[in-house]
Amino acid sequence: MSRITEKDVDYVAGLARLRLDEEARARLVREMDAILGYMDKLNELNTEGVEPMMHALEMTNVFRDDVVGESMPRDLALETAPQHDGAYFIVPPIMDPEES
Amino acid sequence: MSAWHERRAHEIAGAVRTGAVSAVEVTRAFLERIDAVDGEVNAYTEVWRAEAEARAAAIDAKRDRGEALGALAGVPVALKALLCTTEGTTDCSSRMLKGFRSPYDATVVRRLRDADAVLPGKVNMDEFAMGSSTENSAIKKTRNPWNLDCVPGGSSGGSAASVAADECAFALGSDTGGSIRQPAALCGCVGVKPTYGRVSRYGLVAFASSLDQIGPLTKDVEDAALALNIICGRDPMDATSAAVPVPDFTASLTGEVKGLRIGLPKEYFTSQLGSEMREKVERAIAVLEEQGAETVEVSLPHTDHGVAVYYIISPAEASANLARFDGVRYGFRHPDAETVDDLYVLTKSDGFGTEVQRRIMLGTYVLSSGYYDAYYLKAQKVRALIRQDFDRAFAQCDVLVTPTSPTPAFRFGEKTDDPLEMYLSDIYTISANLAAIPGISVPCGLTSAGLPAGLQIMARHFDEATMLRVAHCYEQHRGFDPGKPPIARGAA
Amino acid sequence: MEYEAVIGMEVHVELDTRSKVFCACSTDFHAEPNTNVCPICLGMPGTLPMLNREVVNKSVAVGLALNCTIARWSKMDRKNYFYPDLPKNYQISQYDLPLCHGGYLDIETEGGTRRIGITRAHMEEDPARNVHGMMGGGSGVDFNRSGVPLLEIVTEPDFRSAQQVYDYLAELKQILLYLGASDCNMEEGSLRAEANISVRPKGSERLGTKTEVKNVASFTQTMRAVEYEIKRQIRVLSEGGTIVQETRGWDAEKGISFSQRKKESAHDYRYFPEPDLAPVVVDEAWERRVRDALPELPAARRKRFREAHGLSAYDARVITATRGMADYFEAVVRVGADPKKAANWMMGDLQALCTETRVEVDACAVCPEDLAAMIGLIENGTISGKIAKEVLAAMFETGKHPKEIVEEKGLVQISDSSELEGIVQQVLDANPNQVEQFRSGKDQVKGYLMGQVMKASRGKANPKLASQILEKALRA
């Protein structure tokens, strides 16, 4: 039985903001199923009591001081923008509520 | 005497510093070389001709004024297309960043400039460093200088090919699961992935943040040591760069391996390894034994699980790292986007290539609600086990010696149909990234088909010095000259 | 059926640091759009965050003030969602291991003291600011706010009324101001409150479906929005309807909340540990350093002012409204002024002068020692309370010592009996009718005559002495 269905692929594509055509969607069902099937290997291992390795190195408390440095000139910040008005980055109208 | 473009970086820097040659002369030699062979190799995505010459002239002027020159005086260094530079563009070989001009320089780029290196341009890669053959570039197809029908490896394929074809003195690449060492092996050059945290990642466009590391691809171990001397060290812009002192790596190349213990992980010498590759690696081990090193068999029991762990963690991190490419502040924006949602969906679907989209999908899936524990958390736990394997092994030995890649360079299209098979070709290199330890690949001969094979040496965290010492000793005593690829022998 | 509201609060506080949480850009709110930006807070490719130590310090201070446990080991996480104000399309926040957790705050509210549980307080970065209706109908994004440090403070669902919510917010704000952790400026978005509201039949243990009300501009509006939402939910339920879990906005002009529903999938945030940042370890020594530097908090200070200085509960609350005001009060008392009189002058005339000129009490020209000296002049009879008002106004304007003003303006009280006798006689001579009325039994006329004495002395007559002399003269 396939663990990945078209519905799963659609859900994930929605989260990732990708649009898949029919062919890509069918291919991804197949490929993700094979790859995630391969991941089952990990279930062979008993990992009870193992601390997950969240960071590559065991460093803690790496900080910067609260000192203001130089910001960029606005022209330079906006230079790479696909659309701007000289002061703001411009995007299509936003309608959803914000979060933080 | 050989032409300047064939020389090692340390020879060039020495000659430029003493005035035996001008930086401009060296730079022109390399630019001519690029003109001569890059039409076939296709390593460069852009060449900064005028800028490189101007920079070389400035270095000469500096010397003429009697000022001391840096350790890379006049040395042309090619940059993987994911290192941010204010010069030229930083496109990561993706349609998404085509024409993107970074407003800042990566820390490594700044360090190269400060050492008086010359930057001839950017070299090709798999899009956003995802791939093992450079076939995922949206820009061009880079060929292996040893056989133009073969891939150069990846994702730093352009870096490796440019070094092998003498189109630069050395190159910088990045290694997330083998992306420096594997193409170095496939193109017959030296490639180093330093310890995670050794080199600042600031300005390296991130693929998988807990695995990525910048390193050099060079023509010999001495050049690798020289390059590491310049690029290593803590950077206040990168919280994961370690405050560990950087030794003089050049001074660590003593030629001595007497009494060093070399671990041979049995899991790396299974039937997966072709007999020809095995024979090359075994001969290399014999060379080190002749020099007085002891060998000991060790076990890295979770080796077999590395690929699964890697292909969970790296796409998960990548799915977040690549979310920022949305057409708001930089890069590609789909012209038809009329709503914010369209802006994301159209831009991403059109801007990213197939492999990148596949990894974003995988990474999003393993982090999504209900699957995090089964995939991502599980992978982090097994990653801890893999790291423990190495800790145990390094209690028994000083370095580990293995093959770099199970196979030499393969033909274009040979593995593109089956992503899982392509992923499995990373088995020998992935573990070093997962364990955050350093690894180097050194050429260890040519196969019967005339393709290079690579020997991998791994060491303890931050012990690049010992790793380089062993690699250098092997290089000095391997008893053969790896020679030049056909294209570099003047076939072009 | 009788319903009961169950409310939990989420407050986002912008911490008052000089630079942003992950880069060196200024946090100045008033800058021109997109001028306090750099590659990091714009989410440029290849950039990395570097945590501002002061953000941890301030967060720990707030956590301690809210009686939280400070995590010895905590980490940053990525919260993934797409929104144009989010430069990386993930927010660096804290998920399962917040810096502070398990605290409480006691608030004075309707029906006495109420303990509000603090679930957690975690560090995160503020998104950018969107402006709407730009060219071509699009929206604009200003990244100045992107990366300003935030502390998100989440309570248990311990509120039962809008008033309790208001009192919590007021107390929280006061604490944050005392700590210097935030300027709490709501108009500038430094403090943003969201309420999670549900209702249930009274006596029921089960929680009802909640709605979230956000983007409300002031505490008063928050209280109104919560009140409205409670009533709305009760109405929906009593009419047999069901509550939809959703985010609701508040229209302050119309006084109604409205649905801002979002897509379902938007809530799968795919949190995972931020690989670019090292974990934060606040050991006992660090925690102690922050604890030792904590100022006396408003509640403790109110209590002490009542007990040690005999202030009423009301006076204590007003005098401790700001740390500066409370410090000022203590400085006045320290040099010997009577605490109640000091409080009265501060809450009365001095506060009025300050309000009029928009200056804080502790920053006005009258230093605490001078206010104490002025009170002393009243007590030793040099000036009357009435004259003191004039003296204080002059002190406020010029910053001069009260004695100097009294001397310059010749405001010294007349306590010389013979001089006062003369004035009284003048008044009696000028008002024969009133004198007659008094003598025929109309006692209240004395008040009028006393007023005339004060007027004739231009307010300088010692009221007590003058009254005695007047009495004596009338009875004579």
Ligand SMILES: [Mg+2]
């Ligand atoms: Mg939040």
Ligand SMILES: [Zn+2]
């Ligand atoms: Zn910034």
